Amino acid sequence: MKTEKFASRLQVMITVIIGLLIAPACSKDNSAGTNSGAGNSTVHIYLTDDQSLVFDEVNLDIRKLEIKVEDSEESRHESEHQGDVDDNDNRGDVSGGWVAVDIHPGVYNILKFRNGLDTLFATSTFPTTKSLKKVRLTLGTNNSVMLNGISSPLVVKGNDNMAVIKIDESMVQVNSGALTNFWMDVDAGRSIKKQGNTFELKPSVKIFSKEKMAGIEGRVLPRDASAIVMAINGTDTASAKPEAEGEFKFIGLRPGTYSLFYHATANNYRDTTVTNVRISGTEDTKVSTVTLRK
Numbered sequence: 001m002k003t004e005k006f007a008s009r010l011q012v013m014i015t016v017i018i019g020l021l022i023a024p025a026c027s028k029d030n031s032a033g034t035n036s037g038a039g040n041s042t043v044h045i046y047l048t049d050d051q052s053l054v055f056d057e058v059n060l061d062i063r064k065l066e067i068k069v070e071d072s073e074e075s076r077h078e079s080e081h082q083g084d085v086d087d088n089d090n091r092g093d094v095s096g097g098w099v100a101v102d103i104h105p106g107v108y109n110i111l112k113f114r115n116g117l118d119t120l121f122a123t124s125t126f127p128t129t130k131s132l133k134k135v136r137l138t139l140g141t142n143n144s145v146m147l148n149g150i151s152s153p154l155v156v157k158g159n160d161n162m163a164v165i166k167i168d169e170s171m172v173q174v175n176s177g178a179l180t181n182f183w184m185d186v187d188a189g190r191s192i193k194k195q196g197n198t199f200e201l202k203p204s205v206k207i208f209s210k211e212k213m214a215g216i217e218g219r220v221l222p223r224d225a226s227a228i229v230m231a232i233n234g235t236d237t238a239s240a241k242p243e244a245e246g247e248f249k250f251i252g253l254r255p256g257t258y259s260l261f262y263h264a265t266a267n268n269y270r271d272t273t274v275t276n277v278r279i280s281g282t283e284d285t286k287v288s289t290v291t292l293r294k
Contacts, residue, residue, distance in 0.1 A: 019201055034117045040125040043132065043175055044065065045101070046183045047121040048251065049110040053228050053239050057109045057146035058188045059154075060203075062082065064105070064138035069130040070097045078133075089134065089164045098136065099126060107142055110186050115240060116215065116249035118183060135184070135207060137163045143201055145192065154192065159210045160263040163203040171254075173211035182209045185252050208252040217249040218287035220262050225269040225292045230261040231277075246289075255279050264292050 043064070049058075068089070070078065074097050078085045085096065101124045113119060126132070139161040143154035165184075167174065172182050190204040219226045220242055227249050229240045233256045241246040260274040269292040279285050 042125050043180045045122040046118040048118040055145045059107050059144045061107050061140035061142040063140040065101045065103045066098050066136040068134035069095045069126040071130050072124040108148040119154050135165045156201050160202040162203045165207050171208045173209045213252045219246040219289040221246050221291045225264040226266040227264050232259045259277045
């Protein structure tokens with residue numbers, strides 16, 4: 001009897017041990033099947049600025065950020081009804097693939113993100129069965145500029161508080177099923193117009209990735225020349241306001257040949273131009289330090 005009881009207990013113990021060994025294996029298999037990264041594309045969105053040469057601060061009240069992702073059927077419908085769809089998108093319609101991205105809504109001084117500086121503003125994922133098509137930025141009403149120590153409101157009229165930007169694959173490298181990084185460049189100079197005594201705001205935004213676009217960096221001296229720098233390629237012009245020690249950087253430039261115009265704004269220093277600055281591929285181009293003379 002004792003032998004039978006012992007054998008029975010031993011069989012129970014063996015069954016329990018086998019069960020314990022099998023359970024983790026089943027749990028691991030289940031977790032692998034529900035991996036949140038499987039079948040998804042990820043996007044990191046950075047905020048930067050094509051800086052203003054006029055204002056000391058440009059404070060934008062960023063309320064909402066959305067991305068538009070479409071499958072093949074949605075893309076076909078949009079291409080067939082392009083005008084109507086664009087109108088709906090510009091009116092804030094949330095149908096047709098728009099997905100809200102988690103951000104920290106608030107007032108951002110975009111001039112902090114100049115000379116190559118940026119901040120990771122948002123992260124999102126979407127199924128690999130869909131393609132990234134557009135980005136929509138919505139501003140609130142608490143917008144302002146600072147000029148010579150005086151703060152003035154930025155007036156937004158109508159639906160001009162909304163910017164819809166199409167993803168241009170000549171400027172953005174989209175990596176389906178992997179990580180896509182792109183930069184939202186809020187062009188303060190083109191976004192703000194003065195009407196009488198009022199500053200009006202209509203957001204102008206460029207989107208690019210560093211796999212497609214490149215930059216120019218350098219330094220201009222002396223400090224008391226208070227120089228500004230412009231990168232010119234045909235009709236395209238970008239502006240930079242150097243830091244305290246004269247460092248400047250342009251980002252998001254198309255490959256090509258540029259002229260750099262160094263404009264002294266103080267103390268009777270002479271302007272100068274450096275020509276044939278070539279950008280090719282995605283590598284930033286470094287130019288030699290320029291010292292302005294009187």
